[in-house]
Amino acid sequence: xxxxxxxxxxxxxxxxxxxxxxxxxxxxxxxxxxxxxxxxxxxxxxxxxxxxxxxxxxxxxxxxxxxxxxxxxxxxxxxxxxxxxxxxxxxxxxxxxxxxxxxxxxxxxxxxxxxxxxxxxxxxxxxxxxxxxxxxxxxxxxxxxxxxxxxxxxxxxxxxxxxxxxxxxxxxxxxxxxxxxxxxxxxxxxxxxxxxxxxxxxxxxxxxxxxxxxxxxxxxxxxxxxxxxxxxxxxxxxxxxxxxxxxxxxxxxxxxxxxxxxxxxxxxxxxxxxxxxxxxxxxxxxxxxxxxxxxxxxxxxxxxxxxxxxxxxxxxxxxxxxxxxxxxxxxxxxxxxxxxxxxxxxxxxxxxxxxxxxxxxxxxxxxxxxxxxxxxxxxxxxxxxxxxxxxxxxxxxxxxxxxxxxxxxxxxxxxxxxxxxxxxxxxxxxxxxxxxxxxxxx
Numbered sequence: 349x350x351x352x353x354x355x356x357x358x359x360x361x362x363x364x365x366x367x368x369x370x371x372x373x374x375x376x377x378x379x380x381x382x383x384x385x386x387x388x389x390x391x392x393x394x395x396x397x398x399x400x401x402x403x404x405x406x407x408x409x410x411x412x413x414x415x416x417x418x419x420x421x422x423x424x425x426x427x428x429x430x431x432x433x434x435x436x437x438x439x440x441x442x443x444x445x446x447x448x449x450x451x452x453x454x455x456x457x458x459x460x461x462x463x464x465x466x467x468x469x470x471x472x473x474x475x476x477x478x479x480x481x482x483x484x485x486x487x488x489x490x491x492x493x494x495x496x497x498x499x500x501x502x503x504x505x506x507x508x509x510x511x512x513x514x515x516x517x518x519x520x521x522x523x524x525x526x527x528x529x530x531x532x533x534x535x536x537x538x539x540x541x542x543x544x545x546x547x548x549x550x551x552x553x554x555x556x557x558x559x560x561x562x563x564x565x566x567x568x569x570x571x572x573x574x575x576x577x578x579x580x581x582x583x584x585x586x587x588x589x590x591x592x593x594x595x596x597x598x599x600x601x602x603x604x605x606x607x608x609x610x611x612x613x614x615x616x617x618x619x620x621x622x623x624x625x626x627x628x629x630x631x632x633x634x635x636x637x638x639x640x641x642x643x644x645x646x647x648x649x650x651x652x653x654x655x656x657x658x659x660x661x662x663x664x665x666x667x668x669x670x671x672x673x674x675x676x677x678x679x680x681x682x683x684x685x686x687x688x689x690x691x692x693x694x695x696x697x698x699x700x701x702x703x704x705x706x707x708x709x710x711x712x713x714x715x716x717x718x719x720x721x722x723x724x725x726x727x728x729x730x731x732x733x734x735x736x737x738x739x740x741x742x743x744x745x746x747x748x749x750x751x752x753x754x755x756x757x758x759x760x761x762x763x764x765x766x767x768x769x770x771x772x773x774x775x776x777x778x779x780x781x782x783x784x785x786x787x788x789x790x
Contacts, residue, residue, distance in 0.1 A: 349532075351412070351415045351416070351418050352415050352418075352528075352532070352547065352548070352551045354411065354415070354554040355408050355411055355415070355418070355552060355555065355557070355574055356408075356551050356552070356554055356558075357550070358407055358408060358411045358554025359405070359407060359408035359551075359552050359554075359556055359559065360404070360554075360555040360556075360558040360559035360561065361410075361559065362400075362404045362407035362408075363400050363401055363403065363407075363555065363558075363559025363560050363790065364397065364402055364559040364560070364562060364563075365402030366400035366403045366404065367400040367559070367563045367570060368561055368563070369398060369400075370396055370397060370399040370570065371394050371396075371397075371569060371570040371698050372402040372561070373396065373399070374394035374396040374397075374399075374446075374570065375526060376569065377396070377447060378447070379394055379396045379446050379573070380392045380393065380396045380445045381396045382397070390701065392432070393568060393569070393571055394570050394571070394575030394722050395446040395570070395571045395572070395575070396443065396446050396447070396570075396571055396573055396575055397560060397563070397564065397570045397573060397575070397576045397577050398439060398443065398446070398572055398574070398575025398576030398578075399443070399557045399575065400558075400559070400560060400579075401560055401572065401575075401579055401580065402435065402439050402556060402575070404552075404556045404559055404560075405552060405556060405579070406432075407553055408551075408552035408556075409428060409431075409432070409552065412548055412552075412700045417544075418548055420541075420544070421544055421548055425470065426469045426470045426471075427470070427471060427545040427549075427586070427590050428545070429469055430465070430466040430470060430471045430586070431466070431468035431471070431549065431583070432467065433462075433465050433469065434462040434463065434466040434471075434499075434586065435462075435467060435579055435582055435583065437461060438456065438458070438459065438462045438503070438578045438582045439464040439575055439578075439579050440722050441455060441458040441459070441462075441574070441578065441727055442573060442574035442575030442576065442577070442578045442579060443575045445573070445575070446573035446574055447573040450574075455574070458502070458515060459499065459500050459503050459578070460496060460500060462499070462582065463496040463499035463500060463637050464492075464496060466495075466499070466586065466642045467492050467496060469639055470493045470674065471495065471537060471586060471589050471590060472488075472491045472492055473486055473490075473494045473495050473498075473587065473592050474486060474491055474592070475592075476494075477765045481707055489512060491533060491661045495589050496513065498585050498588065498589060499582060499585045499586075499589075501585075501633065501636070502581045502582070502584055502588075503578045503581035503582055503583035503585065503634070504578075504636055505581065505633045505636045506519075506577050506580060506581035506584070507574060507577045507578055507580070507581065507630070507634055508635055508636045508639060509611055509658075510571075510572065510577045510678075512566070512669060512672060512673050512676075513564060513565060513566035513567065513568035513673070514564045514565040514566060514673055515541055515673050515676055516576075516577050516580070517557045517560050517561050517564055517572065517576075517580070518673065518676075519559070519582040519631065519677065519680045520553065520557055520580045520581070520584060520677060520678050521553075521554055521557035521558060521561070522677060522680050522681045522684060523584060523680065524551075524553040524554045524557065524584060524587070524686050525550075525554055526553050526681075526684035526685050526687070526688050527546070527550045527584070527587055527588065527591075527684075527688075528547060528554060529685075529688050530688045531543050531546045531547040531550055531587070531591055532547050534549050534591070536685050543591055545590045546587045546588070546590045546591035549586055549587040549590065550584075550587045552583070553580060553583045553584060553587065556583070559575070560572060560622065560727060564615060565679070566669045566670055566673070568717050572742050587611035594741055597625075600720075627643055629727065630680070630684075631658065631676060631679055631680045631683070632685045635658045638658075647697075658676070662675060662676075665759040675710070676678070677712050678706070678709070679710060682703060682706045682707065682710065686702075686703045689702070
């Protein structure tokens with residue numbers, strides 16, 4: 349576990365440190381598209397956050413290759429090489445789309461090429477668990493088709509849900525954490541070393557998202573863009589396919605031949621690898637399927653953008669930006685971790701009760717339109733100034749004197765002022781600056 353934690357920390361640190369330079373590069377490169385009708389943000393925001401995330405991926409793999417236990421992943425199979433090849437292709441397509449824009453069909457073709465390259469190097473589905481029959485060996489072309497389909501669905505599901513600040517990174521982080529718990533249990537609880545690559549990929553994915561989230565939470569200073577959303581969607585799908593193809597299903601129940609009941613329960617984890625990918629991205633996948641059906645029913649292209657996604661609907665019924673993101677986080681965590689809890693625990697009734705309690709909490713979130721999530725006051729000094737409650741937002745702080753240190757922290761640096769001068773602050777768009785004809789501000 350210590351090696352996984354070290355890999356997680358290095359990946360998160362590198363991603364966090366690279367996001368600032370990636371933001372400045374995106375501004376200089378002009379990767380700041382104009383505000384579209386379907387966008388929620390009101391200021392031009394740089395993209396290309398996927399540059400920092402790809403750097404975190406490479407750093408995590410490099411550190412893992414130097415560790416004693418995890419170094420075996422790089423010698424005994426080709427999953428790492430396949431991941432880097434597919435991620436590189438997907439990342440390049442995303443960068444081109446963030447800067448110049450790529451046609452939807454061309455982008456779909458690139459996703460299939462990236463998936464095909466990984467399948468060619470061995471990342472594929474070898475068997476399919478069928479209830480009543482057990483594991484069934486898949487024909488090669490069926491396994492290839494299923495692997496490509498899983499990659500394309502995962503990538504586009506994450507891309508579709510990337511509509512609010514911090515939403516896609518947080519949802520994928522939750523899914524990766526749930527998958528890490530499951531893969532780690534198989535690797536060390538059941539002694540299946542073939543599950544180690546999937547465990548490594550999922551923990552690196554958690555580090556990529558954790559390192560990027562501080563820059564992407566509302567109000568976001570940078571967006572991951574397609575270069576980031578397609579990248580993390582691909583890494584998540586590779587983790588799932590690697591676990592399905594690498595684990596021997598017969599090894600899970602090898603020691604339970606004396607009891608049919610115990611053997612049946614021991615085979616539950618065999619069926620989870622193909623269920624967990626769907627539950628981990630259940631919310632994005634549902635949003636994707638609903639969007640395709642809705643647009644096709646209206647006679648539009650399935651790739652035509654609109655403002656009818658799940659997160660848009662949460663905003664339309666009155667939820668704030670932060671609360672809508674938290675609601676999506678909650679339901680994603682509930683579905684993913686409930687599936688993992690059922691697969692690794694024999695107390696299914698307890699998991700059901702916990703799930704029902706979490707559902708009640710989720711309903712309470714939905715029924716609290718005035719709830720505004722914020723950091724505890726004791727933790728504010730450790731957060732950037734933009735995440736702290738101001739006197740105008742907090743009535744209790746109206747009569748409290750301001751700390752000089754907080755005033756200094758809230759003051760913009762010369763570099764930030766120069767950047768704001770170049771990209772604008774939105775005052776010209778709203779007509780509130782002192783040079784607008786008609787009504788001047790004095």
